[in-house]
Amino acid sequence: MTVSIDxxxxxxxxEYVDPLIGVGLVEAGVVRRASVGWMGGATVEIELGFPSRDHAAALAAALSERITALGLKPSVEVRWRxxxxxxxxxLRPLAQIRNVIAVASGKGGVGKSTVAVNLALALQGEGARVGLLDADIYGPSQPRMxxxxxxxxxxxxxxxxxVxxxxxxxxxxxYLIDDAQPTIWRGPMVTSxxxxxxxxxxxxxxxxxxxxxxxxxxxxxxTLSQKIPLSGAVVVTTPQDIALIDARKGLEMFRKVDVAVLGVVENMSLFCCPNCGTQTAIFGSGGGDRLAADTGVDVLGRLxxxxxxxxxxxxxxxxVVADPQSDAAGLYRDIALRAVARLAHGTVTAFPSLSISDD
Structure with a gap:
């Protein structure tokens, strides 16, 4: 694809580095048009590869400000697809589903399901069409959530x-069994x-x-990681050393089956006392950073x-829907957008060919 850039x-x-993409807009391959007319009007069209209802407006405003500083009249459109x-x-992709993202953890009890449902709702809030599959057959929690x-x-x-x-x-x-009914199945039955x-x-x-x-x-x-066509995976952990050991195993499992790990979410990072406001790192601190540094992945955020x-x-x-203006909801939105931005633009495998023109 050839892009003409004035x-x-x-x-x-x-030089403009989008905070979600992490590289310049040209390098990320998101510039679709950039021209300057004879009367000093600058037209810029950007197409992001992830849902960005709010982010698109912020990016358009930032570019417009910088174009104005060049003495040009900006007309900036930021869309997404x-x-x-x-x-x-x-494996072959599934019909009617463009991307499947696994939210996983090396062990139970780290808040994976809560993270999964909030990330799904956050992406929906940004304008995406989103589904949620509860793959925990033994302990399904999504109907309740x-x-x-x-x-x-x-x-x-x-x-x-x-549903x-x-x-x-x-x-x-x-949705198909009663809450009190245990699922007493062996592995092959669960997978099936x-x-x-x-x-x-x-x-x-x-x-x-x-x-x-x-x-x-x-x-x-x-088995599920080998059978389900996954575009990427997000690994949830707490800062605790025991959780990090298991999170590393989960991360490496995805790598062994050729699934891209989009990043790590550090859950239960700090406890803020509701009475005095004191913040305490109950499960330790810096665990997500250490895991990211050791494995070469990003920390998508801390909850x-x-x-x-x-x-x-x-x-x-x-x-995300109960209190959308809260700090916690904002953190979920940031994590969700970082994950899908990494999926869309984290590894640029083919740069567009550039044509520099004076038109």
Missing amino acids: PKLLPLLS VQPHAVQKN LGTSARPTSPDGKIMNP IAHGLQSMSIG ALMQLLTETRWDDLDYLIIDMPPGTGDIAL PLDARIREQADGGTPT
Whole structure:
């Protein structure tokens, strides 16, 4: 793809580093047009590869300010389009789903499911079409977190319609069994059941399907990572050394099956006392940074240990929709956007050919 960039605008667009992409706009390959008219009007068109309802406006404003400083009259359009990204070599993408992102943890109890549902809702809030698959067959929690006990409908008796909750398309074994009924199945049965939930649900034109993976790196998690076409994975951990050991195993599992790890989320990073405001690193500090440095991945963000997050999830209205203006909701949005920006632009494999023109 050839992009014509006016030499008056080339330095600006090359040097402006978008905070989510992490490199200059030209290097990221997001410039679609950059021209200067004979009357000093500068037209710039940017196309991001991730949902950016709010970020697009901020980027347009930042570029307009810089173009004005050059003595030009800016006309900046920032749009976005989610493209499908590569999956494991031996797998084919799923119909009606452009990208599947696994949210995983090396062990249970680190808040993976709460992170997964809030990331899904955050992406939806930015304008993406999002689905959520609860892959924890033994301990499904998403029906509770989404605040619904609806049963999936099936007009033909073969394919199920997803359950819609807070605008998300969702599916979980929890919709099909009673809360008190244990799932006493061996590994192959669990894997088969999950693949049915994935492939026999009528997902409707999704930009992203977020999968709340079962915890750990055992047979089930490994088999699912090999069978589900994944565009990327996010690993959730706490700063605690024991959790980090297991998180590293989860991260390496994805690498062994050729799944890109988009980054690490450090959950329960700090506890802020609701009475005095004192912040305490109950589970230690710097763990996510050490894991990132040792493995060469990014820390997508850090989330607090906050009773309100737990209460909102238990009450069926996760933080991003229960209190969208809160600091915690903002953190979830930042993490979600960093993850999908990394998926879209983190590794630029083919730069567009540039044509410098005076037109």
